[in-house]
Amino acid sequence: MSNEDLLKLRIDPSAKSIHQVRHRKPYYRIAGIVLIVVVIGFLYLNGALTPAVHVEVASVTRTYPSQTLALLNASGYVVAQRKAAVASKITSRLVSLSVEEGSKVKKGEIIACLENEDAIALQNQAAANLNVARFNLRQEKAELQDATVSYRREKKLLAKGITTQAECDAALARYKKAIATVAGAKAGVKAGVAALQVANVSLEYTLIRAPFDAVVLTKNADIGDIVTPIGAAADAKAAVVSIADMSSLQVEADVSESNLELVKVGQSCEIQLDAFPGSRFRGEVHMIVPTADRSKATVMVKVRFIDEDSRILPEMSAKVAFLSRPLESEEQKPLTMINPDALIARNSKNFVFLIKGDRVVQTPVTTGIRIGDMIEVLDGINLDDKVAVKPLNKLKDGSKVKIVEK
Secondary structure: OOHHHHHHOOOOOOOOOHHHHHHHHHHHHHHHHHHHHHHHHHHHHOOOOOOOEEEEEEEOEEEOHHHHOEEEEEEEEEEEOOEEEEEOOOOEEEEEEOOOOOOEEOOOOEEEEEOOHHHHHHHHHHHHHHHHHHHHHHHHHHHHHHHHHHHHHHHHHHHHOOOOHHHHHHHHHHHHHHHHHHHHHHHHHHHHHHHHHHHHHHHHOOEEEOOOOEEEEEEOOOOOOEEOOOOOOOOEEOEEEEEEOHHHEEEEEEEEHHHHHHOOOOOEEEEEEOOEEEEEEEEEEEEEEEEEEOOOOEEEEEEEEOOOOOOOOOOOEEEEEEEOOOOOHHHHOOEEEEOHHHOEEEOOEEEEEEEEOOEEEEEEEEEEEEEOOEEEEEEOOOOOOEEEEEOHHHOOOOOEEEEOOO
16 A cells, blocks of 8 residues: 555544534434424414404495485586676677686676777777767857847847848848757767767677676687687687686586475585585575476476585586585584494403504594494594404404405
């Protein structure tokens, strides 16, 4: 055997003996078992190994006390009782438009202007003719005054025999002519005033004004368009703008004939608009239209808004609740409500299991009044929160849950 082979047979001092390895194996096993137990215990305490409880849930909702006072519910639309399609009385080209959709206008305010150079020229001409007629009247009055003085003087001279009858008659004729001329001049002034009024009216026709205080709903014409009162011509526009008086907004609701006896004029109502489901508006029955729709067996009831609100717009969908009595001030505020089946009582306190992700959190709540099959919650939870309804006996704080879809 060579020296190289002997060197290969040398024992490595870093190598562990079989006895040492076998001696340490039980310690590794014990440590592994302990680690597994700790992990399992941790997962169990956190619910990872606990199966999820299938629960039914209910949402926290908002309820108005008026719902308990509603005798009848009906649907309809918001309609402006005073509205107009503002148009021109003449056919002309639109040269200016000072409003747009949503603009507020006052009665008599100029909305638009049509071409009016010819109308202005006629107005100036009529004004000049009136001035000429007035100057002529002044001249004729002066002539009348002179003829009157001359005639009186001739009468005195004739009485004294100083003048002749012919000269007196000539002065009388001149005096009568002057009277007639002044009357004609006065008529000319009246004709001039009338002509100026016609010119003013013609000019006013070129100015489109608001007939009442309103808000512009639509703009139907633009600068350069030909507007006409008929609108039958090609590319011609009849109405320049459409406006509505927002203070005249009412809900026109259809009420079944069989329920009409539950409605009366002046009755308190609560109005809900589809555009603002979280808001309620006070209303009052304004009119029961004295005719029925035979195709629907309904009667139209008009409900006016008690309080004006800029959010209310024409043609909005609305629902009307006809109430048995007027609402008190405290009854006009919404209440936070839940299903009473979600409540659990422990130690004289009420709790709910609030859904947070895939867990439930036991949350204390303060309850209030009961309305119908719901109960008021004063604090502890918020609108649209979800709470477990059943099975509550299988739940505890932090339980893992799975929502059952109904």
